């Protein structure tokens with residue numbers, strides 16, 4: 281049986297029919313079983329932040345694998361301590377909890393918010409509501425999907441966890457209407473990813489911060505996709521100029537190794553007392569070594585600055601192509617190296633994505649009709665030019 285046949289026979293059909301078999305990766309390129317190469321501007325959904333098979337990352341992970349892979353959170357390990365220190369250093373005074381994925385990071389934020397609300401209100405069940413944004417995406421576990429205001433994600437899982445309300449993204453008035461003293465937190469993505477790359481307006485985030493202060497609620501940012509240099513600063517919210525009380529992280533943080541984390545300000549972290557939360561795998565030395573190597577590569581090569589600069593370069597190219605094909609493309613938008621092109625309704629993003637792949641460019645579908653550009657952060661002009669060329673040619677053929 282081929283790899284694809286085995287997966288269609290033995291894997292749950294949650295991912296549908298998958299298009300091709302990826303056998304290896306190097307830098308901004310991935311290769312299929314026949315050795316055909318593709319320019320990978322999806323980076324495994326914003327995960328391969330320092331490129332595939334990064335030599336410094338490999339060295340660090342190899343060294344840690346030979347030393348100690350896992351020992352649980354019953355004991356201390358140096359990589360965990362170093363990673364916590366490094367994240368606090370980059371984000372601000374506070375504390376860190378390390379888990380294994382984005383959805384888990386958001387579960388930790390939801391639990392922290394509920395504990396915080398209960399402490400403030402002097403008991404459970406009085407201050408627990410969390411306000412999130414329509415078309416946001418926070419993950420697929422039951423808490424995170426309750427925070428995800430999208431019918432297609434929640435469909436089939438009723439009863440949905442109670443205590444969530446949904447405002448309109450970039451519409452501060454719609455959030456204001458939902459605020460009250462029973463609100464424990466507001467949780468939004470500084471740049472909405474899955475729904476088609478919509479950056480928050482700085483004024484919107486500032487208004488949320490003001491509302492949270494007024495109602496003694498926490499301002500929480502889901503930076504799982506937009507963080508770790510992708511938008512031009514370590515956090516997208518740092519670029520947008522608003523600091524939160526808590527942040528969830530995952531995707532690009534481990535450079536491909538599964539890891540998630542939350543950062544909480546001191547006032548918020550103190551509620552996570554012994555016994556309130558835990559994890560077996562989270563923060564194990566191998567995952568932390570991978571994340572440390574990724575963060576080291578980000579800072580030593582100035583990859584956040586590169587993302588800002590290359591993001592501008594990519595944006596100029598995409599806007600030019602959008603103007604050239606107004607009958608096919610509605611618009612291009614984004615921040616840093618998190619970009620999307622929205623297609624006219626008569627085209628399907630899945631169809632365009634397949635045509636681009638045939639021509640050697642990998643992009644990631646988003647929202648109802650967009651494709652995302654999320655290349656590794658060490659991408660250069662040569663690769664961007666090559667990607668734009670394939671994109672333009674495919675638009676001509678469409």
Ligand SMILES: *Cc1c(COP(=O)(O)O)cnc(C)c1O
Pocket residue numbers: 380381382383384386417418419420469473474502503504505506530531
């Ligand atoms: C991908 C994503 C998640 C979920 O992360 P997983 O690691 O898939 O659980 C949550 N929030 C945002 C913004 C994401 O992009």
